Amino acid sequence: MRSGENTAVQDAAQIQGRLAIHGGTPIRTEPLPLEFPGVHHIDEQESEAAARVIASRSLFRYYGLNPQKEVEAFEREFAGFLGVSHALAVTSGTGALNVALSALGIGPGQEVIVPAYMWVAVAGAVVSHGAIPVLADIDDTFCLDPKSLEERISPKTSGIIVVHMSGAPADIKAIREVARRRNLFLVEDCAQCIGGSVDGQKVGSFGDIATFSFQMNKNITSGEGGCVVTNDRRLYERAFACHDLGYARDEKGRLKLDNPDLLLWGLGYRMDELRGALLRIQLAKLPQITANMHRSKYRIRKALERLPGIGLRRIVDPEGDTGPFLITTYRDALTAKLVNQALRAEGIVTFPQGISNIMMSDWGMHLYYNIASLVQRTSVDGKGFPWKLSENSGSTARYEKGTCPVADSLFERSTLLAIPSSLSERDEEDIIQAFEKVHGALLA
Secondary structure (H helix, E strand, O other): OHHHHHHHHHHHHHHHHHHHHHHHOOOOOOOOOOOHHHHOOOHHHHHHHHHHHHHHHOOOOOOOOOOOOOHHHHHHHHHHHHOEEEEEEOHHHHHHHHHHHHHHHOOEEEEEEOOOOHHHHHHHHHHHOOOOOEEOOOOOOOOOHHHHHHHHOOOEEEEEEEEOHHHHOOOOHHHHHHHHOOOOOEEEOOOOOOOOOEEOEEEOOOOOOEEEEOOOOOOOEEEEEEEEEEHHHHHHHHHHHOOOOEEEEEEOOOOOOOOOEOOOOOOEEEOOOOHHHHHHHHHHHHHHEEEEHHHHHHHHHHHHHOOOEEOOOOOOOOHOOOOEEEEEEEHHHHHHHHHHHHHOOOOOOOOOOOOOOOOOOOOHHEHHHHHHHOOOOOOOOOOOOOOOOOOOOOOOOOOOOOOHHHHHHHHHHEEEEOOOOOOHHHHHHHHHHHHHHHHHOOOO
């Protein structure tokens, strides 16, 4: 090889190895798949199920020209999948939270502990019932810290909402122990962890009552939808009353009017037959959906474990992790931001939409201090409900940044990478190579 050719080859190699953010060649130029897990597995089965319901001309779950009983069948199948006694399908995850809290009798004068890492609807459901949400910190699971939980309990505390965030279960056994010892109800929000488990037991079966979401971002989806599950017959009947007209029903569908405990106010969150039919198909696909995400995530995690300076979220039970997100943590916020920017320049992104690869500090209303209505204690009546109710006087709950310092630090030093259920081996390899390349330049 002549001298000029040798120099050109060396220059090309240097450009190839240089970070793309510094002018080098990116690892990939095609976008990664969008994150929506269940969506990637929609096919003719969902189309046929929807067509069957439409052909029946019976879209309402309780009666019609030719009722298909799709929602009823889904409830039975979902309860069986989770290993619980009762499942009640509703119109959204937010609806599920509100129905669950109504079933539990939450109202003014009560406090409910929620984690610093959640979704806005968790705090919103507590506020809507006239109660006060109290923030507790998270730990390296990125879920509710049992120690912080215990510290936030007050004489007004009625219960706890634990949220299994970003696809992996919380330390639910330790949290349940606190709830039982302190005589507090325990709600599990499983919206982001459908199919997750701890020691073989499905999330949603540990607490008094649990909620699920089937919105498009979730492990299975009907576009929108939700479910409330419980092993407690009384809570199920109260939830049923609240999701419907305000009354429970007997085996023949007649309203029960003879039990004061079941004379409530309905919220109208009944699921329709179209969504029920879609969810039955998606539920059958759930094991494959989560297996795909789990395989991809743990192939990437195994590679990252060899790279000093990249921290990984603690997973309570790796076998029970459903896998839709990979969280990495760095020594400080600046390092995390540099790594994130470099990875994005290497093509570890989705576009024109999708979250794919972001700083956790940019993760919107999943972070307590980004929920403006919570921080500012706003109310729909303009009069300070529920904050200024006499029953809630004396509340010292705080919501501004700094309230949960462990969460604040983790949010600033961590990145969130979506793991779609349709990643190819090439996609996985590109993600690994991008991390290795950026690590060699910035962290080695």
